Amino acid sequence: MEKYAVKNKGEDKFWADQVADDVIERVESSEFLKSLAKKHGYIAYDEKTPSGTIHIGSGRGWIIHDAIAKALRDKGVKARFILSSDDTDTLDKPSKELSKEDNEKYRGMSFRDIPSPVKGYKHFGDYYFRQCTELFPEFGIEAELESTGDEYCKGSFNKTIKIALDNADKIQKIYAELYGEDVASANKLPFNVKCPECRKIATTIALEWDKEKEKLYFECKEGVVEWAKGCGHNGWISPYDGNGKFPWKVEWAAKWPTKSVIVETAGKDHFTKGGSRTAACRFAVDVFSYPPPYPSDGYETGPGYEFFNVGGKKMSTSKGQGLGFADSVNYAPAKMLRFMLIRTRPNAAIDFEPYGSNDLILLYERYDQAERVYFNKEDLGEKENRRQKRIYQLSHIGKIPDRFPPQVSLLHASMLVQMFESEHQMIESLQKTGQLPAHAPEEELECIKERLNFARKWVKEFADEQYRFKLQHKAPEGLRLEHKQKKALHEIARLLKEKEYDEKLLFNEFYNVSKGLQLKPEEFFTSAYKVLLNKERGPKLAPFIIAVGKEKVIRLFESV
Numbered sequence: 001m002e003k004y005a006v007k008n009k010g011e012d013k014f015w016a017d018q019v020a021d022d023v024i025e026r027v028e029s030s031e032f033l034k035s036l037a038k039k040h041g042y043i044a045y046d047e048k049t050p051s052g053t054i055h056i057g058s059g060r061g062w063i064i065h066d067a068i069a070k071a072l073r074d075k076g077v078k079a080r081f082i083l084s085s086d087d088t089d090t091l092d093k094p095s096k097e098l099s100k101e102d103n104e105k106y107r108g109m110s111f112r113d114i115p116s117p118v119k120g121y122k123h124f125g126d127y128y129f130r131q132c133t134e135l136f137p138e139f140g141i142e143a144e145l146e147s148t149g150d151e152y153c154k155g156s157f158n159k160t161i162k163i164a165l166d167n168a169d170k171i172q173k174i175y176a177e178l179y180g181e182d183v184a185s186a187n188k189l190p191f192n193v194k195c196p197e198c199r200k201i202a203t204t205i206a207l208e209w210d211k212e213k214e215k216l217y218f219e220c221k222e223g224v225v226e227w228a229k230g231c232g233h234n235g236w237i238s239p240y241d242g243n244g245k246f247p248w249k250v251e252w253a254a255k256w257p258t259k260s261v262i263v264e265t266a267g268k269d270h271f272t273k274g275g276s277r278t279a280a281c282r283f284a285v286d287v288f289s290y291p292p293p294y295p296s297d298g299y300e301t302g303p304g305y306e307f308f309n310v311g312g313k314k315m316s317t318s319k320g321q322g323l324g325f326a327d328s329v330n331y332a333p334a335k336m337l338r339f340m341l342i343r344t345r346p347n348a349a350i351d352f353e354p355y356g357s358n359d360l361i362l363l364y365e366r367y368d369q370a371e372r373v374y375f376n377k378e379d380l381g382e383k384e385n386r387r388q389k390r391i392y393q394l395s396h397i398g399k400i401p402d403r404f405p406p407q408v409s410l411l412h413a414s415m416l417v418q419m420f421e422s423e424h425q426m427i428e429s430l431q432k433t434g435q436l437p438a439h440a441p442e443e444e445l446e447c448i449k450e451r452l453n454f455a456r457k458w459v460k461e462f463a464d465e466q467y468r469f470k471l472q473h474k475a476p477e478g479l480r481l482e483h484k485q486k487k488a489l490h491e492i493a494r495l496l497k498e499k500e501y502d503e504k505l506l507f508n509e510f511y512n513v514s515k516g517l518q519l520k521p522e523e524f525f526t527s528a529y530k531v532l533l534n535k536e537r538g539p540k541l542a543p544f545i546i547a548v549g550k551e552k553v554i555r556l557f558e559s560v
């Protein structure tokens with residue numbers, strides 16, 4: 001089911017470009033889609049129910065749609081990514097974010113009719129949706145935001161509502177075929193009225209559709225759902241202009257013609273056999289006469305994207321639901337998360353573990369490598385170079401710099417933040433080692449400072465014990481070294497006094513000196529770390545000594 005990259009085998013395109021090519025081919029082959037694309041642009045669409053804290057996994061979908069829209073634009077077509085907040089969905093399970101009383105009161109209502117838990121937001125749904133979308137600039141996500149509820153109120157769905165109600169029997173038949181004749185949806189009209197009295201949606205049932213008058217007879221009552229009580233109101237009502245909503249599988253399909261959607265993928269949990277995507281594809285084809293968006297093809301759903309989890313074990317147990325999108329920036333900078341999601345094919349699962357693992361070190365190394373390849377500073381072979389350059393382009397936020405920016409690895413940055421008190425000293429050290437030019441432009445300096453800041457956080461919160469240290473001001477009390485070890489340290493101190501070393505030359509001296517004294521190199525390294533850090537191990541010694549500054553090291557080595 002590898003639909004994302006099958007068509008042009010051998011060319012081995014980057015996944016987003018492959019999707020863009022497949023989508024363009026699909027549109028070009030259909031007069032209907034061609035006219036839609038001409039009128040509205042290629043619409044990549046995604047949606048999310050703001051029922052509470054939105055999981056980081058949804059963020060994967062936003063980045064995927066954003067990347068597809070960008071890849072389409074890079075191919076010269078007009079493309080837009082629209083993200084809708086499904087704020088007409090109803091609170092059906094008790095929310096942890098609401099008090100017991102409020103859960104009682106609001107269950108069965110739309111998230112747009114429940115007050116925001118925090119002031120300054122329009123409603124409950126708006127609050128949770130905006131927790132995410134306010135971070136979009138930081139993630140480089142360019143999306144047009146809308147609210148499904150607003151679209152209902154504007155009448156955008158009126159046409160599809162009429163089609164669905166006129167064809168209620170078809171919809172019921174599809175529900176029965178997929179889920180059995182006994183399911184409730186197979187036996188009722190496919191529209192849920194919002195009770196004008198109590199404003200609940202889940203407690204109403206539509207019993208009759210007057211096709212001529214375009215009115216629904218509905219009752220709001222007990223027993224429609226077990227978990228919420230209706231108020232007893234009933235009557236005839238127009239289903240249009242925000243007076244209710246579709247059941248959500250029908251709604252998914254109704255959105256496609258309504259918003260002229262050409263691309264919409266979702267998490268693979270929606271793409272299981274007979275799942276919501278299967279139903280939506282059936283409704284789209286059989287009821288709305290609309291071709292389901294990519295990656296679906298007619299009744300065939302195609303594949304959804306894989307899961308994305310951050311800090312699986314540690315965090316999912318404490319919160320019971322995994323990490324929220326808005327919280328993810330506490331575990332890695334947005335630009336690094338974006339890079340991770342762009343570089344990974346949508347059909348590969350991601351489990352990112354910031355705590356006590358090498359995941360963050362690796363992530364930064366891969367980012368830096370992609371940057372080096374982009375600026376032709378590293379060669380990984382033609383094919384891989386092409387891939388890395390594309391990853392860098394699509395994951396970069398804002399304008400790509402004109403020249404190769406200075407790079408400081410996360411490990412080196414973590415060393416600096418533990419070695420020096422002030423940022424000024426760190427910058428000075430980087431200038432001394434030549435990792436940062438003396439007059440670096442402001443934006444390059446900012447990038448380095450950002451990395452130093454994150455390195456500080458990494459050391460404090462995430463790094464394994466082996467990456468933590470404290471530079472000693474004098475040789476630790478009670479330090480015991482062999483005679484040969486002391487001699488080796490003295491010898492290195494002497495050499496440091498004599499000449500200037502770069503990392504490589506200094507590293508070689510460690511081996512020369514050890515060999516000359518018939519000392520095992522490991523014993524030399526252990527003694528150096530003990531004197532400098534009061535630990536048996538530490539960061540790479542040569543760059544460390546150069547970064548600390550040799551005066552300090554000479555003094556410490558001579559003191560033993």
Ligand SMILES: [Zn+2]
Nearest residue numbers: 195198220231
């Ligand atoms: Zn009611």
